[in-house]
Amino acid sequence: MSKKNAEAILLRLHELYPQTECTLDIDDNVFHLVVRAVLSAQCTDVRVNEVTKVLFEKHPDYMDFLEAGEEKIGRIIKPCGFWKAKSHYLYEIARMMRDDFDGKVPTTQEELMRFPGVGRKVANLIVSEMFGTPAVVVDTHCMRVSGRLGLSSGKDPLTIEKELMKILPKEEWAPFGHRMVDHGRTVCNARSPKCEECGLLDLCPTGKKKVKHG
Numbered sequence: 001m002s003k004k005n006a007e008a009i010l011l012r013l014h015e016l017y018p019q020t021e022c023t024l025d026i027d028d029n030v031f032h033l034v035v036r037a038v039l040s041a042q043c044t045d046v047r048v049n050e051v052t053k054v055l056f057e058k059h060p061d062y063m064d065f066l067e068a069g070e071e072k073i074g075r076i077i078k079p080c081g082f083w084k085a086k087s088h089y090l091y092e093i094a095r096m097m098r099d100d101f102d103g104k105v106p107t108t109q110e111e112l113m114r115f116p117g118v119g120r121k122v123a124n125l126i127v128s129e130m131f132g133t134p135a136v137v138v139d140t141h142c143m144r145v146s147g148r149l150g151l152s153s154g155k156d157p158l159t160i161e162k163e164l165m166k167i168l169p170k171e172e173w174a175p176f177g178h179r180m181v182d183h184g185r186t187v188c189n190a191r192s193p194k195c196e197e198c199g200l201l202d203l204c205p206t207g208k209k210k211v212k213h214g
Contacts, residue, residue: 089117141184
């Protein structure tokens with residue numbers, strides 16, 4: 001995919017989704033976003049936002065997580081699924097903040113990925129949303145939609161991330177990921193994309209082929 005074609009797609013995405021943002025709730029507490037991002041694995045952002053309202057009312061700070069312990073945390077986050085593993089991750093993240101990071105969430109992808117339950121996708125989300133570091137968040141929507149649009153050919157998130165970084169301006173890295181989520185949820189879903197209704201159809205090789213062949 002050439003930068004010229006990528007620019008055309010990017011411009012169209014701005015027209016289709018002029019206002020875009022992370023679908024997880026974000027406040028001024030970095031630890032809160034780490035928690036939400038860890039809980040979002042195999043769970044909808046809507047449910048995570050609902051559950052964490054209760055969670056942070058009872059345990060607003062990482063030290064409160066340490067005091068509460070895994071069992072109490074687990075009971076609250078149970079609706080998010082895989083709650084035993086996730087409660088262990090969150091407790092360990094709180095412990096590492098206390099023991100290894102002077103009570104703060106680290107500011108680099110590499111350090112964030114030392115936390116259990118935090119992979120590159122989550123690390124990129126944290127640094128881009130909270131620390132202003134340009135990063136592409138490659139989730140399932142981004143993988144699927146960027147592939148269908150011909151923006152990437154990779155099969156794994158890291159390869160796709162590198163491909164997108166080469167053709168997108170740095171200032172667009174984070175909002176591009178959000179727009180991929182917007183488009184993936186509303187139009188370009190996994191099983192039955194609405195190609196005939198898609199505002200990107202004339203720029204999408206996959207969609208044009210699908211419509212042509214019925």
